[in-house]
Amino acid sequence: MKKLTIDERLSKNRFETDDHNPHIVIDKDACKTCSHRACTYCCPAERYKWDTANDKLSFDHVGCLECGNCRLICERLNQGVPGYSWNYPIQGMGVIFREG
Amino acid sequence: MAEEKFQVIIIGAGVAGSAAAYRLAKAGREVVLIDRGDTPGRKNMTGGRLYTYALEELMPGEWSDAPLEREVTREIMMFMTREDSVSIDTTLSSQKQQSYTVLRARFDAWLASKAEEAGAMLIPGSTVDGLIIRDGKVAGIKTGDEELEADLVISAEGVNPIVAERAGLIKPVNVKDVAVGVKYVYKLPEQTINERFNTVSGKGTAMLCVGECNKGISGGAFLYTNKESISLGLVVDTHSWKESKLPLVDVAEELRQHPALGRYIEGGELVEYSAHLIPEGGYKSLPQLYSDGFLIAGDAAGMVVNRGFTVRGMDYAILSGIAAAETADQAIEAGTFTKSFLQNYETKLKKMVLKDLESFKDSHDYIAHTQHLFTTYPNLAVDMMNHLYKVDGNPAKKIPGIVKETIVGKLPYFSVLKDILKGGKSL
Numbered sequence: 168m169k170k171l172t173i174d175e176r177l178s179k180n181r182f183e184t185d186d187h188n189p190h191i192v193i194d195k196d197a198c199k200t201c202s203h204r205a206c207t208y209c210c211p212a213e214r215y216k217w218d219t220a221n222d223k224l225s226f227d228h229v230g231c232l233e234c235g236n237c238r239l240i241c242e243r244l245n246q247g248v249p250g251y252s253w254n255y256p257i258q259g260m261g262v263i264f265r266e267g
Numbered sequence: 268m269a270e271e272k273f274q275v276i277i278i279g280a281g282v283a284g285s286a287a288a289y290r291l292a293k294a295g296r297e298v299v300l301i302d303r304g305d306t307p308g309r310k311n312m313t314g315g316r317l318y319t320y321a322l323e324e325l326m327p328g329e330w331s332d333a334p335l336e337r338e339v340t341r342e343i344m345m346f347m348t349r350e351d352s353v354s355i356d357t358t359l360s361s362q363k364q365q366s367y368t369v370l371r372a373r374f375d376a377w378l379a380s381k382a383e384e385a386g387a388m389l390i391p392g393s394t395v396d397g398l399i400i401r402d403g404k405v406a407g408i409k410t411g412d413e414e415l416e417a418d419l420v421i422s423a424e425g426v427n428p429i430v431a432e433r434a435g436l437i438k439p440v441n442v443k444d445v446a447v448g449v450k451y452v453y454k455l456p457e458q459t460i461n462e463r464f465n466t467v468s469g470k471g472t473a474m475l476c477v478g479e480c481n482k483g484i485s486g487g488a489f490l491y492t493n494k495e496s497i498s499l500g501l502v503v504d505t506h507s508w509k510e511s512k513l514p515l516v517d518v519a520e521e522l523r524q525h526p527a528l529g530r531y532i533e534g535g536e537l538v539e540y541s542a543h544l545i546p547e548g549g550y551k552s553l554p555q556l557y558s559d560g561f562l563i564a565g566d567a568a569g570m571v572v573n574r575g576f577t578v579r580g581m582d583y584a585i586l587s588g589i590a591a592a593e594t595a596d597q598a599i600e601a602g603t604f605t606k607s608f609l610q611n612y613e614t615k616l617k618k619m620v621l622k623d624l625e626s627f628k629d630s631h632d633y634i635a636h637t638q639h640l641f642t643t644y645p646n647l648a649v650d651m652m653n654h655l656y657k658v659d660g661n662p663a664k665k666i667p668g669i670v671k672e673t674i675v676g677k678l679p680y681f682s683v684l685k686d687i688l689k690g691g692k693s694l
């Protein structure tokens with residue numbers, strides 16, 4: 168069976184994208200001091216990537232499946248320290264599951 | 268500013284919230300049901316199968332038009348290694364209509380529409396972002412610029428109960444008490460599914476697998492047949508996964524590639540890829556279930572039992588929704604919404620949901636800390652069958668010899684004995 172990249176998988180879903188209001192906020196510079204970077208391997212949508220060229224985290228809220236896993240594995244998101252916050256998208260925005 | 272005051276506001280039109288709204292509306296109460304999805308169900312995902320006793324409890328004889336997928340009549344438990352697998356295949360024709368497979372986008376929309384028909388007011392496409400708290404009592408909700416007041420608020424907001432957490436009404440969910448699930452839905456013709464699973468329309472299969480698929484981490488894979496699709500997914504303990512440092516996205520993909528699973532979805536069309544958390548802390552992690560003007564139900568309260576071979580959350584969500592509605596109804600009748608009055612909720616839950624949660628209070632610890640379940644035992648099962656079925660021209664061995672050959676040196680006998688004893692008590 169052909170392997171599917173994460174983008175190929177996510178392209179099967181419907182998203183009502185809110186480009187202007189990311190529901191998850193992180194501080195990419197501050198992330199440099201994170202000891203585990205667990206978001207890069209625990210997010211089922213691979214929204215977090217370590218950009219080795221720039222030695223910086225990259226994050227894209229578009230395509231987020233709204234599971235909440237990063238909220239729990241990232242202490243900063245979990246505690247909502249300055250520069251980090253996790254919320255559900257507002258007013259019907261975000262992923263739309265047509266199967267569930 | 269608040270304009271109107273309702274008797275009850277329910278946050279979340281998942282199964283718990285809609286069940287509560289349905290009951291309250293039936294009792295003639297003014298109830299508002301708010302969901303962040305533009306239609307209820309559009310944010311939700313499950314394995315899954317729904318045990319129908321809970322639906323019958325909610326609406327006796329009234330659920331014949333529920334959009335259920337297939338009645339589960341065949342149960343498969345599978346142990347897998349990288350390439351091989353061994354299954355225990357069970358058909359239980361004696362159990363009638365015990366459980367059905369479901370897809371939440373359809374099911375939740377239906378259940379919410381039942382609540383609406385009964386008189387509940389549904390507000391979809393609204394994310395609740397806070398509570399109105401007055402003199403220590405929950406007095407309503409906030410969404411965007413709007414405020415809505417009520418005598419009582421029921422949180423049925425699911426596994427990420429950030430509204431209740433941030434209001435300080437419950438302790439925050441602990442990373443050790445959740446698992447993460449990913450799921451693929453593959454569309455296939457009804458007839459093809461019938462043929463692949465050797466069954467007829469309307470009848471379905473539930474399959475749970477452990478071994479290579481979950482990389483030795485507490486969890487497992489699942490497969491459910493729907494009417495015209497197959498749900499295939501993986502559940503793993505969130506905290507152990509974080510420790511493992513394995514890429515979840517790649518491991519989820521390996522699942523599809525495993526010959527024992529991949530063959531079922533072969534030729535199908537991927538129509539959805541979703542993810543969702545499961546509360547797994549059980550009894551020991553239950554939050555405070557009631558406060559002044561406030562009740563919490565379903566996943567938001569962690570009411571899930573995972574025994575490895577079955578995951579039950581939707582039935583408990585419905586039952587806790589019913590209990591919350593009954594408590595709210597009595598509170599309205601009595602005109603009091605104090606914490607001490609609302610304690611009735613816990614009393615009601617103790618008869619059923621909490622009793623089960625208590626019985627299985629050690630199952631999460633057992634499953635999460637019994638490494639052999641996910642590594643050694645699947646390997647052994649496959650090895651043993653490999654030896655049994657092996658014909659290669661070498662002198663054949665009798666079964667006791669095969670058993671010995673399979674397990675010698677691979678099994679620490681004492682820890683196995685301990686696993687069995689503890690498992691018997693916890694599951």
Ligand SMILES: Cc1cc2nc3c(=O)[nH]c(=O)nc-3n(C[C@H](O)[C@H](O)[C@H](O)COP(=O)(O)OP(=O)(O)OC[C@H]3O[C@@H](n4cnc5c(N)ncnc54)[C@H](O)[C@@H]3O)c2cc1C
Nearest residue numbers: 279281282283303313314315316395425448565566580581
């Ligand atoms: C992979 C997987 C497999 C599972 N398998 C099974 C199974 O086979 N059988 C079983 O019984 N259970 C299973 N479960 C568990 C089951 O799905 C849950 O226990 C059940 O869905 C809980 O229902 P709920 O109504 O409490 O929460 P949910 O169904 O999560 O509903 C919560 C609702 O609240 C809404 N919401 C959340 N926050 C807000 C907010 N701030 N404002 C407005 N609305 C909000 C959401 O949109 C959602 O509709 C499984 C779970 C997963 C993830």
Ligand code: SF4
Nearest residue numbers: 198201204205206241
């Ligand atoms: S886990 Fe949190 S702090 Fe660490 S890199 Fe990821 S987002 Fe940044």
Ligand code: SF4
Nearest residue numbers: 210231232234235237
């Ligand atoms: S909520 Fe889930 S899908 Fe979205 S970024 Fe976090 S871990 Fe990834």
